[in-house]
Amino acid sequence: MVLRFVISQVFVPALKACNKTIDGGWGTSFDWVPIDDAFAKAAKENKKVMVIIHKLSCKACRYQKSWFSRSKAILSLSTNFVMTNIEYSQAALHPKYSPDGSYVPRILFFDSDGTFLKDLMAPSKEEGVLYHYRDEQELLTTMKTALKG
Numbered sequence: 001m002v003l004r005f006v007i008s009q010v011f012v013p014a015l016k017a018c019n020k021t022i023d024g025g026w027g028t029s030f031d032w033v034p035i036d037d038a039f040a041k042a043a044k045e046n047k048k049v050m051v052i053i054h055k056l057s058c059k060a061c062r063y064q065k066s067w068f069s070r071s072k073a074i075l076s077l078s079t080n081f082v083m084t085n086i087e088y089s090q091a092a093l094h095p096k097y098s099p100d101g102s103y104v105p106r107i108l109f110f111d112s113d114g115t116f117l118k119d120l121m122a123p124s125k126e127e128g129v130l131y132h133y134r135d136e137q138e139l140l141t142t143m144k145t146a147l148k149g
Helices: 002-023 035-045 059-070 072-078 136-148
Strands: 048-054 081-087 106-110
Touching: 035 048, 035 081, 048 059, 048 136, 059 136, 072 081, 072 136, 106 136
Parallel strands: 048 081
Antiparallel strands: 048 106
């Protein structure tokens, strides 16, 4: 009985905290890689990198996470990418993560050599938020385009 209490009060919350750190709320089924390792892994596996930049307190980020994390189609295509997500504060340190501003959420694609793929943007191409995806279909379109090139 005491052991069950300790597990439920100590280990389960700690495990949940770890998952939040790794997936950032974007879905625990995805193979998330820390940003510090993502580009080396991409080079080794010859895969493109998908970088999601977000804030925990952002309403638009929470909305995007809701459809992203449940999408079986995105999950399926994600195996062809090195997937990483970072908090806005991390992204602010690197200009390459702010090609058209510092809004969130934004999803950027990089080649396996680390080159930013500026043409892989949301199909809506909304001025000032070129890398913000309104819905699952927009992101899937860009992911499929990335895999063709």
